[in-house]
Amino acid sequence: MxxxxxxxxxxxxxxxxxxxxRELPEDVMASFRKGQEEEENPAAKEVFRQLIENAEMSKDTGLPxxxxxxxxxxxxxxxxxxxxxxxxxxxxxxxxxxxxxxxxxxxxxxxxxxxxxxxxxxxxxxxxxxxxxxxxxxxxxxxxGGGSENMSRVMMFPPAAGWKGLREFIINRVAEAGPNPCPPILVGVGIGGNFELAAINSKKALLRELDDKHADPEVAKLEEEVLAAINKLNVGPMGLGGKNTCLAVKIAVAPCHLASLPLAVNIQCHSARHKEVVL
Ligand code: SF4
Incomplete structure (x- = not known):
């Protein structure tokens, strides 16, 4: 022991x-720089510039x-x-x-x-x-933060809803949330398990590196499919329109009861603050 x-x-x-x-993870910073390059809408470009400036100031000054x-x-x-x-x-x-x-x-x-x-x-x-x-x-x-957490949901679907029903719910959730969770967002998704496990898994999924690939190629494909669909919504950074509503979708899957198809959508704002330590 x-x-x-x-x-x-x-x-x-x-x-x-x-x-x-005080310090955003490097993968989040890299996604801001990529977003700034990609955006054609000047307002969206400017939001990314401000997010980068804000993060640099926070690191330099120690302000949150x-x-x-x-x-x-x-x-x-x-x-x-x-x-x-x-x-x-x-x-x-x-x-x-x-x-x-x-x-x-x-x-x-x-x-x-x-x-x-x-x-x-x-x-x-x-x-x-x-x-x-x-x-x-x-x-x-x-x-x-509270703004993005408030936009998150758990939904207990009947099994017949299938992937089509889950996909529609996730995309509608982001569309309805609009600018409220301070986009560009990350979307953590828990599929299966039960009521509480789906929610916990959806949040834990947000700890993955933004550019990693799910170990199961089928789930990796679903992540890409949902990400592309969300980014067609034109919510954009801070809701001002643009190509980057969402920086990544991360899905966690667990076995569930025969009678249920649990889904949790945990929305994370652009201020994706997390750290880890091994003792
Ligand atoms: S950036 Fe995140 S933590 Fe800050 S106000 Fe927006 S939702 Fe809340």
Missing amino acids: RTIPAQTVIDKVAEMCISAN LCQDCGLAVFFVEMGEEARVEGMGIRQAINEGMVKGYQEGYLRKSSCDPFTRKNTGDNGPAIIHFDLVPGDKIKIWMMAK
Whole structure:
């Protein structure tokens, strides 16, 4: 059994929260540069220029990429032969998140759903655990803003809906969302599983590299097909029209009940902030 001090988890999580909110992943930056080149609509070109400038300023000044620093979502792969010493891993991740949001001057967006009173520390962190073989702990942190999350949906289809029904729902969802999720967006799709698994898978799918290909060539084809259809909608960057409504579609598939065909569509805004660490 390998032991990792809780303080290491706290410090690493705090660092991830701060750096995720100040620095976009390189694949997202590359997609902005590509979008700027591709767009013919001057307004769309200008949006990409501003997104690049905003990201560079954030990196240089340490100011957050967006005023909405998001709810902090974590995916954890916990090695069966690893343990955290000093406190439970859930508590350590939460303490690290609180420290990061405090020390990084990041906006705390978490509130009571009824009174709307701010919890004051952006907590509790939303954490999804998977047990995996080995003695390492891998943690992904994602800062998920409210605007794009509000445009996301879970839908329980009858099996007869088939791919045609799912495809139509995903594309209509993006069309109806329009400028609200701050496009250009990423679309995470969970197909199969059950109600909650589809939603979790749709969000986890957003952690894939933008230009990677799904391991199953049939699913990779569906991702390309939906991406092309979304980009014909002409929503464009910030809803001003253009070729780049969506930068990538990522689909996760899981077996489901005979009677159901679950679908989750998780929309991610252009501020696709995430980091990962292996302890
Ligand atoms: S949707 Fe994204 S870019 Fe838009 S305000 Fe929210 S976090 Fe910021």
